[in-house]
Amino acid sequence: MTEIAQIYLGNIHHNSQVAKQVLREACLEVSLNQSDRAKGRIHAHTDEGIAVGIIKSRDRLLQSGDVFQTDSKKLLIVRLQDIELLVLDFSTLDNKIAPSKLVYLGHVLGNHHYPVTIQDGKIYVQLTTERKILEQIINDVKVPGLQIEYAMPNIAHNIEFTSHNH
Incomplete structure (x- = not known):
C-alpha cells in the first residue's frame, strides 16, 4: 500500500x-x-x-x-540528492568586457535549457550534461578571463534555479 x-x-x-x-x-x-x-x-x-x-x-x-x-x-x-554545479566567477573579469558578451552567454545557457541562478557575482549552472559539453558551450562564447569552477550546493546557500521553457 x-x-x-x-x-x-x-x-x-x-x-x-x-x-x-x-x-x-x-x-x-x-x-x-x-x-x-x-x-x-x-x-x-x-x-x-x-x-x-x-x-x-x-x-x-x-x-x-x-x-x-x-x-x-x-x-x-x-x-x-546533491548535484554538481558549474560556477562562473565574474569577479576577475576585465571591466572592458562588452556587456553584450555576458548577455549572449545568458542567452546561450537559457537556450540550452540549463537551470541557472546568479548570486554574489557568480552564475551557478546545474550540470544536466557532461562537464566537457557545458565547458565547450561556454568557451565558444569567448569571454576573456571567465573562471570556470565546480562545487556542490550547500543547503545554507539555498540556491534556487530557474530554467528556460518554451
Whole structure:
C-alpha cells in the first residue's frame, strides 16, 4: 500500500518546531532527484522500500528537509540528492568586457535549457550534461578571463534555479 503525503508541515532547516517533531517521532525518509523538485505528483520509495506518493503544488519547489504528513499520520522527510554545479566567477573579469558578451552567454545557457541562478557575482549552472559539453558551450562564447569552477550546493546557500521553457 502506498503512503500518500500531501500535508506540508515545514522544513527542518527553517522551522524549529518541525525539526523537534522529526526528532520525537519515527519518520519515513525519501531521497529524490533534483529533477523531482517541481513535480506536482511524485511516486518514490523510502529508504526502507515503502512506496510513497507526494502530492503538492507545482508552484512550490521541494527542498531538502521538507516534511510532509501522510494520510496515515506518519511523517515523511524529503532529502534531495546533491548535484554538481558549474560556477562562473565574474569577479576577475576585465571591466572592458562588452556587456553584450555576458548577455549572449545568458542567452546561450537559457537556450540550452540549463537551470541557472546568479548570486554574489557568480552564475551557478546545474550540470544536466557532461562537464566537457557545458565547458565547450561556454568557451565558444569567448569571454576573456571567465573562471570556470565546480562545487556542490550547500543547503545554507539555498540556491534556487530557474530554467528556460518554451
